[in-house]
Amino acid sequence: xxxxxxxxxxxxxxxxxxxxxxxxxxxxxxxxxxxGFIGGLIAASAFALHSIAxxxxxxxxxxxxxxxxxxxxxxxxxxAAGLWSAFLGDAxxxxxxxxxxxxxxxxxxxxxxxxxxxxxLVVIGAVLTIVLSxxxxxx
Amino acid sequence: xxxxxxxxxxxxxxxxxxxGRLPKLGGWVLAVVPAALTVWFAGFLPEIAAGGVVREVVxxxxxxxxxxxxxxxxxxxxxxxxxxxxxxxxxIYCGGYLHGDPMLPRFFLYILAFMASMLGVVLADNVISxxxxxxxxxxxxxxxxxxxxxxxxxxxxALQALLVTSLGGLVMMAGLILLGIAGGSxxxxxxxxxxxxxxxxxxxxxxxxxxxxxxxxKSAQFPFHFWLPNAMDAPTPVSAYLHSATMVxxxxxLMARLAPTLGGTEVWxxxxxxxxxxxxxxxxxxxxxxxxxxxxxxxxxxxxLGQLTMLIGIGSVYAVETFAVYxxxxxxxxxxxxxxxxxxxxxxxxxxVGQLGGLLRLMPxxxxxxxxxxxxxxxxxxxxxxxxxEFMYSSTVGMAGExxxxxxxxxxxxxxxxxxxxxxxxxxxxxxxxxxxxxETPKHAHEAPVSLWLGPVVxxxxxxxxxxxxxxxxxxxxxxxxASLAGEAVEVHIYLWGGFTTPLGLSIVTVALGAAxxxxxxxxxxxxxxxxxxxxxxxxxxxxxxxxxxxxIAWWQTRVIQSGYLRHYVMFTIVFTTVAIGxxxxxxxxxxxxxxxxLDAPYTAWxxxxxxxxxxxxxxxxxxxxxxxxSLGVVGVVIALIFLLYxxxxxxxxxxxxxxxxxxxxxxxxxxxxxxxAFERPNRRRAVRDAVISIAFGAVVTAVMLSVIDLPIPLDxxxxxxxxSYTEGFGRNVVNVILVDFRAVDTLGEILVVATAxxxxxxxxxxxxxxxxxxxxxxxxxxTGDRP
Numbered sequence: 060x061x062x063x064x065x066x067x068x069x070x071x072x073x074x075x076x077x078x079x080x081x082x083x084x085x086x087x088x089x090x091x092x093x094x095g096f097i098g099g100l101i102a103a104s105a106f107a108l109h110s111i112a113x114x115x116x117x118x119x120x121x122x123x124x125x126x127x128x129x130x131x132x133x134x135x136x137x138x139a140a141g142l143w144s145a146f147l148g149d150a151x152x153x154x155x156x157x158x159x160x161x162x163x164x165x166x167x168x169x170x171x172x173x174x175x176x177x178x179x180l181v182v183i184g185a186v187l188t189i190v191l192s193x194x195x196x197x198x
Numbered sequence: 199x200x201x202x203x204x205x206x207x208x209x210x211x212x213x214x215x216x217x218g219r220l221p222k223l224g225g226w227v228l229a230v231v232p233a234a235l236t237v238w239f240a241g242f243l244p245e246i247a248a249g250g251v252v253r254e255v256v257x258x259x260x261x262x263x264x265x266x267x268x269x270x271x272x273x274x275x276x277x278x279x280x281x282x283x284x285x286x287x288x289x290i291y292c293g294g295y296l297h298g299d300p301m302l303p304r305f306f307l308y309i310l311a312f313m314a315s316m317l318g319v320v321l322a323d324n325v326i327s328x329x330x331x332x333x334x335x336x337x338x339x340x341x342x343x344x345x346x347x348x349x350x351x352x353x354x355x356a357l358q359a360l361l362v363t364s365l366g367g368l369v370m371m372a373g374l375i376l377l378g379i380a381g382g383s384x385x386x387x388x389x390x391x392x393x394x395x396x397x398x399x400x401x402x403x404x405x406x407x408x409x410x411x412x413x414x415x416k417s418a419q420f421p422f423h424f425w426l427p428n429a430m431d432a433p434t435p436v437s438a439y440l441h442s443a444t445m446v447x448x449x450x451x452l453m454a455r456l457a458p459t460l461g462g463t464e465v466w467x468x469x470x471x472x473x474x475x476x477x478x479x480x481x482x483x484x485x486x487x488x489x490x491x492x493x494x495x496x497x498x499x500x501x502x503l504g505q506l507t508m509l510i511g512i513g514s515v516y517a518v519e520t521f522a523v524y525x526x527x528x529x530x531x532x533x534x535x536x537x538x539x540x541x542x543x544x545x546x547x548x549x550x551v552g553q554l555g556g557l558l559r560l561m562p563x564x565x566x567x568x569x570x571x572x573x574x575x576x577x578x579x580x581x582x583x584x585x586x587x588e589f590m591y592s593s594t595v596g597m598a599g600e601x602x603x604x605x606x607x608x609x610x611x612x613x614x615x616x617x618x619x620x621x622x623x624x625x626x627x628x629x630x631x632x633x634x635x636x637x638e639t640p641k642h643a644h645e646a647p648v649s650l651w652l653g654p655v656v657x658x659x660x661x662x663x664x665x666x667x668x669x670x671x672x673x674x675x676x677x678x679x680x681a682s683l684a685g686e687a688v689e690v691h692i693y694l695w696g697g698f699t700t701p702l703g704l705s706i707v708t709v710a711l712g713a714a715x716x717x718x719x720x721x722x723x724x725x726x727x728x729x730x731x732x733x734x735x736x737x738x739x740x741x742x743x744x745x746x747x748x749x750x751i752a753w754w755q756t757r758v759i760q761s762g763y764l765r766h767y768v769m770f771t772i773v774f775t776t777v778a779i780g781x782x783x784x785x786x787x788x789x790x791x792x793x794x795x796x797l798d799a800p801y802t803a804w805x806x807x808x809x810x811x812x813x814x815x816x817x818x819x820x821x822x823x824x825x826x827x828x829s830l831g832v833v834g835v836v837i838a839l840i841f842l843l844y845x846x847x848x849x850x851x852x853x854x855x856x857x858x859x860x861x862x863x864x865x866x867x868x869x870x871x872x873x874x875x876a877f878e879r880p881n882r883r884r885a886v887r888d889a890v891i892s893i894a895f896g897a898v899v900t901a902v903m904l905s906v907i908d909l910p911i912p913l914d915x916x917x918x919x920x921x922x923s924y925t926e927g928f929g930r931n932v933v934n935v936i937l938v939d940f941r942a943v944d945t946l947g948e949i950l951v952v953a954t955a956x957x958x959x960x961x962x963x964x965x966x967x968x969x970x971x972x973x974x975x976x977x978x979x980x981x982t983g984d985r986p
Binding site: 084088090091092095096100101107127130133134137138140152154156167169172175178184186187188189190192193194 | 960
C-alpha cells in the first residue's frame, strides 16, 4: 500500500472508469479489438491499482467475492457455454445464437459471449489471486 | 458386454453403501449381480459351442482406431464365466471371512472394480481398450493386496505387485501397439487372421518380446515369479480370486489369445516351453519348502501358470485341448483350496502346517471340499485335474515325437517332477490338517459358516462333475476353447481311459513318486533348504536391491538437477531448449537465411528495434533490480508497438496490459525482497558462462524466427477464418471469433492454465505451513495470600 493522497484521489475516479472501460472492451470484442482476455486484464489492473492505493483489505471489500471464487465462476461460465450446445446435441462449445433484425442493424447474441464472460472472470480472478497473495503475505 | 462391465463398475460404486447398511447379508446381496452375469454369460454357451462368435463394437476414439469392442469366443467366454462365477462365490465368501471388519464396505468396492476390470481384459477385442483394462486390474489388485495397509509388509507386497505388473504392462503396450501397426488393425480378432503375414514381419521379434514381458510379469513367470507369493499378504478371498482364477491368468489368457496371431514359430515354442517348464518346476520346488498353507498354494499357482504357458507354447492339438482342461481344473481346485485354507485359518487361527491336524471331525464340510479339490490338484482320477495331467503328458510326449525330441523330453521330465511335487503339496494341504493326528490349535475349531464353505464346495463339485461328465466339458468348453487357440476348428476328444499308454505310465510314476516324496517330506524340505542356502538363491532380495539402486539414481539426479536455486532451474531449462532446438536445426539443416526483403522495413520499425537493443543492454548492465525490470518493461512495450505497427491491435493491447500487470506484480515482489545485497556483480567466470548461455539462446531463437519468416506462409487458414468469421461466428473481429468460437476449446484450456497459475501462486505464497506462533509465556502467579 502506498500512502499517497494523489494516488488515492486519482484511483477513486479511475477505478470506476477503468471497470466501465473493461466492460466496454469485453462487449465490443466480437466486432472490434477487445474481448474477454483484454477486458479482464484491464479490470484486473484497475483492481490492482485500488489495492496499491488503499491496501488489500479495502480491495477485498470492494470485490465482495474471493478472487478464487471469481476464477471458479469464470470457469463455470465457460464450461456452461460449452455444455449448453452439448445438451442441444451439437459438439461441445458449438456456438448457439439468437438473432434480431436484419442486415447492418442485425443484433446477435450467443453462447460465445457467455464463454467470453467466463474468460473475463477467470483472468480477473487469477490475476487478483496473485496480487492479493503477494500483498497480504506477511514477511 | 460393455453394459455388463460398466454394470459391475456401477455396482462396485454402490457396494460400500449396501455393505454398510447390511453388515450381515452384504456379501449375499452383492453377489446378485455377478451371479446374474454368470447366468447371462452361460446363456451364450450353446451358441459358442456351435462355433459362433459374438462381437460388439462401440466407437470410442474412432479417429485413432480405438474402440470399446468386445469379442466372445470359446476362450473369452470360459474366462468370463470364471471371472463372474468364481467372483460370485468370492463375494459371498468375503462377507463371511471379513465379517465385522470396519473396512469391509471399501473392500467390496475394490473387489467388484477388480472383477469389472478383469472382465474387460478377457472380453476386449481392441488392443487399446485391452491395455486400459489390463492396467486397471493392476491398480485394483494393488488396492486389494495392500488392503491391510497398516502393515508395512502388505504395503511392500502391494507396491511390488503393482510395479512389476504395471511396468510389464507398459512394455506390453509398446508391443501391442507395434503389433497393431504391423498388422494394420487394432482389433485382436482381425489380427488373428493376419498370422502368416505377421510371423514374417520384420517387427515380429520385437513385438513378441515386448508382449511376452508383459504377459510373463502378469502371470509370474520366471524371472518375475517373486511378486506372487508376496501378494499372499492380502486377505484370503483376494488370494483365492486374483491369484487362482483371475489376474495372474490374464497373462496366460493373452498368450492364448495371441497364439493364432504370433504363435507357432520356433522362438515362440522355445521361449514359452522353456520358460513355462522351468517356472513350473521352480514353483513346485519352492512350494514344498513352505510351511504356510497359503504360501504353498501360491507357489503351486506359479507351477500351474508355468504349465499353462508351456502348453500354449507347444500349440499342438493335444496341447490346446490340455490347456482348456487344465485351465478349468486349476481354477476350480485352486479357488476351492484357497477358500478352504482361509476357512481353516479363520476357524483355527493358524495356517502353519505343523500346527494343524485332525480337523476332519470338527470341520467335515470344509474337509470334504478341500479333499475333493486336493485330489483334483494331485491329479487323481476321475477328477478334472487328472484329465489335465494325462493330456499334459500326451502333449509333451507328442512334442517329443514330432521333431523336437530334446525339448519334448525335457518338458516331460519337468512336468513329471512338478506334478509329483504338486501331489506332495496336495497332501500337505489336505492330509496333514484334516487326517493327521489331532493337534490343539490357537482357536478352538468349529465348522465354518455357510458363506465360508459354499465356495469351496461348489468349486470342488464342479471339478469332480466336469471330470466325470467329460462329454459336457468337451462340448461346451474344450472344443470352443481349442478352436480359439488353434485359430481354426480342431477335433478333440476327452476320455478318462485311453488304454495302457505312455501318459498313463507317466501318471502312475507321478503318483508313486509324489507319494514317496510326501512321506519323506521333512527330509525333502531340509535338503531343498540346504540347496537353496548353498545357491544363495533369493529373487525377492534381488528386487530390493534393484529398487534401492533406482532410488539411489533418483537421489543423485535430483541433487544434480534440482539444486534448490531458481537460477539453476532457469539455466538448465534454457540450456536444454537451446541445445535441443539448435542441434535439431543443425542436424536437419533447417536454418535458411532470409531474403533481403526482411530488411525493407519502415523507419519506425528500425527505431523500435534500436530501442529494444538499447533497453536490453540497459537491463544487462543495470546495477539495481528496479532499473533492470523497467528496461525489460520497455522491451515489452516496444514489442507491443511493433504489433500495433503491423496491424495486430488485439495482441498489442494484450501485451500492454500484461506489461502493466507485470510491473505491478514485480513491484509487489520487490517490496518483499531483501535489499540489494544479493544483487551483486557475479564473479567473472559466472558472468562469462551466463553471457555464453544467453547469447546462444538468443542466437537460436533469432535463427528460428528468421527461418520461419523465410518459409512461405500458408494463407488458406487465414482466408478460411476471414471469410467465415462473420457468416458463422457473427463477429467482425476475426481474432476474437477464433478465440471464443472456432477454437474455443483451446481457449478453455488456456483459461484453465490461467486459473491454475493463480491458484499455484496462492498455494506457494499463502498455503505454506504457518510459522509456529510463539507460545504464550506462562504468567507466574505469585501467591499473595500472605499479604499483610
